Amino acid sequence: FLARDTRRIIREAAKKSCFICYKMGASITCCETGCNRIFHLPCSPDGECVTQYFGAYRSFCWEHRPQQALQARPSQDNTCSICLDTVEDKISYKTMGCPVCQDARFHRRCIQRLALHAGISFRCPCCLNQEAFMTEMLTMGIRLSKKPPSWESDQEVGPSDQRHGRCDAATCLCRGGREYTAKKGRWQLKLCSSCAAEGTHQHCSSLKNSTYSWECSTC
Template sequence: MAGCGFCKRADNEPIMFGEMCQQGGLRVHENCLYHASNLTQRGEDDEGFFGFLFPDIQQELQRVAQKKCCICRQQGASVCCHRRRCYRTFHFPCGRERGCVSQFFGEYRSFCWQHAPKQQVRLVPQEHPQCIICMEAVDEQPNYNTLVCPVCVTARFHRHCIQGLALSAALYHFCCPLCRDM
């Protein structure tokens, strides 16, 4: 099976990659589309893939064809760190695996591992903190893999657990499972 035009992976894991979009010979992951740094939605939601028009996708694929990923060293890196004067480019999934942060709101900005925003919260101390979704142990301090609800500051989550919950809840129903704050 052919992989995504951007990251070249054929993985079909919605939490990590989003939906695999396919039409004709074009196959791309939803999240690779949203985070391709020079790709903009110029169409309506029902045009192309989520408003990304096919000619624009093809043009972006050509633009990044020779750009090397700073993580895997393969070509086709379409995501750029949003920090000024940082020139790191990477594939969306390589970035996720390396600790890069991609924002799923506003401009869909991405940051390399060195410039990724850090969660700033005043923690309520816990002796053996657990993810309140899977009940497995989490780190005491917020980091790339451990997030804290900024409202109740007691609910802690694994990044992949809270992302799975966010995907299933959709934008208007997503809330902290402990305090129910949106």
């Protein structure tokens, strides 16, 4: 982008409000013809919007985003293939699946984190298909990395069972300290939905109770 184009977009965005948070400065418009919904990129998860990180970089609101057309799951095991926690029993914004094996189910936040860590080795965690799976995930708004897998460098990733456990906000407001975490409420620790390498107390980053996911400044 040219500098003058960037300045023009910023001026125009200052006059537009996000349909999710209702604050000004929104610059992303749904690409569906006739739809005038505008939103901030960080608000996308809360509004269940999708941005495709390839080609024309198109964005869609919750109503017009691409939908996965998967068959009913053969098994009754409603667990995420990545974190093994429970997933919804149907495909939705938060619950996704593999278009090839049709059996893998995973949280959007889990597959996004896997995509960034796996890099060029990103594939279905169950059937290991890569090409068709990667194309589907890109279409559904999963951001991929062109880097080698993070686990190939001992300096970039720790033990697989080591979970980040501190608040990395510029100013931590918790009296219990950065390592304190509660199961829910203002001192619940939220990890970055993309890298899971940074965290914040809900209150320290002014997150609402309804906030589904949060991304660190690096991501």
